[in-house]
Amino acid sequence: MHRDQSPLQARTAPELVPSLFLDLDQMLDEFTPLPIRAEFRFDPDMPAVITVEFLSERGPSLIWRIGRELLHHGLTSMSGCGDIRMWPALPRERPSSWLLLESQEVEVLFEVPAAPLALWLDTTYRVTPAEAEMDGLNWDGFLMELLEGPATPPE
Template sequence: MHPDQSPLRAHPATEQVPSLLVDLDLMLDEFTRRPLQAEFRFDPGTPAVIGVEFLVERGASRSWNIGRELLHRGLTSMSGLGEVRMWPTLPGGPPSSWLLLESPEVEALFELPTAQLARWLDATYRIVSAEAEWDVLNWDGLLDELTGGPGTPTDA
């Protein structure tokens, strides 16, 4: 494997899904919302992970990597646990979902439209199906990276 080639990347796919720019709301408290945008990115070389960049008007943007399956399931039911969770809002309003991101430094709750995200996720699954998303990994390279490479002594 070439030193610049990540074991988590596959051969480049011929089809691409353009990134998705979504208007969403950051919930500052129960009654206060701050509108902002997020850009969702799909890389067929790492199809199980969606990159999300939260674009803020002032200051640095924030990026998170979120499981594609978690996002897909979160459109219709509770999904995820720990640092990333997503679930649909209550019926009665426009279709949307809550996305909760937690880390030691930050906790953020977003409301995002589901129809736009659902169409975009469907396009990603047409390029790399859920069944095939783990097939693109270079498992030997990943194992070498996790173990320190072939022939690397281990502590016994």
């Protein structure tokens, strides 16, 4: 997955899986954390993808779409490649994982508390198990959008 640059917004199902708000540490350098809040959203219509919005006190928030499996595996082992990677931090007071996001515009490292994310992800898997993630996908529509690009809004 990659940083969201489209006007599309993921729908959520708060009655099934409420958003998870987590306080993360954005690492400015090796020793300087900057607290930041993030909202994790699950859409049962797109269960393989978690929308993460990094909320900023100043300026616009940043939205990334991250594979649910990548987040799940990143809690216990190295996961992902390319733009998004996640791996467990060395044992410390509170279990956590590192989440690295990279694009042409940004490279940022976050420390993510593992326990609340793990519980929340387990809830999403109870709603839509991993083996059912692709069941409702409209492959023809998905491929057409990939080949033709997003539709242009009428003038």
